[in-house]
Amino acid sequence: MDRDEELRILDRALAHLHDKRLPLTDADSRVSTDRYQSPDWYRAELDQIFGRLPSMLVHGSELPGPGAFVTMEHFGRPLLVNRDRDGVAHAFLNACRHRGARLEQDPSGVRKHFTCRYHAWRYDTDGSLATIPSAHCFPGVDPAKRGLVALPVVEAYGFVWLMPEAAPGRADLDGFLGSFRHDLADLGLDGFEIYGAESQEWEINWKLVVEGTLEGYHFPFLHTKSANPLFENSTFFFDGFGPHLRSILPKRSINFVERTPREERRLLAVANVIHTIFPNETVLHQSDHFLWITAHPLGPARTLVKLRLIVPRGSVESDGAERWEENRALTYQVQYEDLEIYREIQIGFATGANEEHVLGTQEFALRTFHETVDRHLFGAGPGAQRDGA
Known part of the structure; x- marks a missing residue:
């Protein structure tokens, strides 16, 4: 992103820091739990989403x-x-x-x-x-x-x-990414390499994996000893780029950024930037490296989850693997804490305890994600409905 955009995002992060009740939307919303377990819904996703997008x-x-x-x-x-x-x-x-x-x-x-x-x-x-x-x-x-x-x-x-057969070229990819492609280009991922790849099948719906990267509301509770000490509560926010999302997860160090002259402030020093490439890819920018998460659906309640650190090319050989292994261990611990709770949620669907999920105002990015799914499945459909709408 360009420097002006970086400073605008930092200003927004400070606004959320100073007012932790700053809303992402004006009301909570609902999504049906059927979309996480219905074979018909799953088949529609394969046909209308995964079969037609890069x-x-x-x-x-x-x-x-x-x-x-x-x-x-x-x-x-x-x-x-x-x-x-x-x-x-x-x-x-x-x-x-x-x-x-x-x-x-x-x-x-x-x-x-x-x-x-x-x-x-x-x-x-x-x-x-x-x-x-x-x-x-x-x-x-x-x-x-x-x-x-x-x-x-x-x-x-x-x-x-x-690429889909109907849209096989670079122009089609750039059309799919829209203006989000500039963010991806700025990441410079050509100069990086994969480290510590892991893949595992889980008895969960693929959308749960995407959702876990679209809110920070759960951090103080699920990640009490792992990630939560690193991040500032109730300061998550995001922007949409067509179907894609860029989310900002401020760190505790955001509390000290105002001591730094404005021209010296850097977003990645005080926040993680999460790029959600619709429908099922997440590239999380962590200072000088990335976490790449893929939620590959295998069935309505089965997903192959791929985790990969993306580190500067040659850094493992030049600096040794110890640094990256320590980072991988903590990063993957957080992901497996998420995955275990998703597994419990998927079991909870079968109990019939909830016919719908309620999404709070801090979880507005989830609603946005589900509305995008709905548009691909049903056209300009209603999406996730606001409470009382």
């Missing part, structure tokens, strides 16, 4: 050079994400074009080519079919037309994005 597949550092690859499952499709000999990123269906066997078994690595273990059909890193053993047995196969099935990707803002 997805952040990998950070660029996960493909460090030509031949590097990562495999993953993406909404039931096995993917092979890699760089070709020229360093260009690709995404292919991870399926041999002979009989459909999984082409690459390993989760990551480097290959000069990809060879199917079933009948040894071999493919170059650009997806082209290079070799068919006993090729004379396949007189009707044109190798030029039997390469791996490619999916549209764009590499930008530090990530490789899987």
Whole structure:
């Protein structure tokens, strides 16, 4: 963000510090608990949201050079994400074009080519079919037309994005991000790398994971001994950029920023900045590094949660891993405290205790998020309703 915007945000942070009753909205609101457990709702999300919007597949550092690859499952499709000999990123269906066997078994690595273990059909890193053993047995196969099935990707803002078939290009990605792309570009994530990646499946709805990063109301209670000592209560606020959100979580050090001359004040010295890329990605800026959270839905009540620190490139080798490991341990502890409470909430849905969630004025970003979900599902629908509306 530019300097004027940074100072405006700092002024807003101070306003919330001086008046902790400063509202984010004028009333509380309601969302139905059905949206966290209904199979029909989940299928609509897959079709209307996840099937039609860009997805952040990998950070660029996960493909460090030509031949590097990562495999993953993406909404039931096995993917092979890699760089070709020229360093260009690709995404292919991870399926041999002979009989459909999984082409690459390993989760990551480097290959000069990809060879199917079933009948040894071999493919170059650009997806082209290079070799068919006993090729004379396949007189009707044109190798030029039997390469791996490619999916549209764009590499930008530090990530490789899987694009929808109807909107496959860089202009489509920038249109999706809108003005939020300037914030992402300013993060400079091309100069960073992944550290301490963890993935785990949880019996929770994916939206609970996103919600946990959109309010600070729970910090004094759930994170009493972990994160709460670091952050100032009741000072969270946010801005919307189309479907995306930028949230500010001030630290205790905000109390001393007015002692610093205005021209020397820096937002990241006194706050975390949380970038929520709709629908399910969170990039949390913590001073000189980032936490990247992905909530990948597997079912109405099952989610693959991916946690990754993104640290300055080369800092692990130059400074040692101890610093980052200490940071990772605390950061992930906070996330697992959240995830455990989400698990309890998901169990609570089944009891029927609540037909709706009530969202307070400090949780207004959650309402905004749900209204965005509703717009994608239903068009210009009512979204989450205000109490009494």
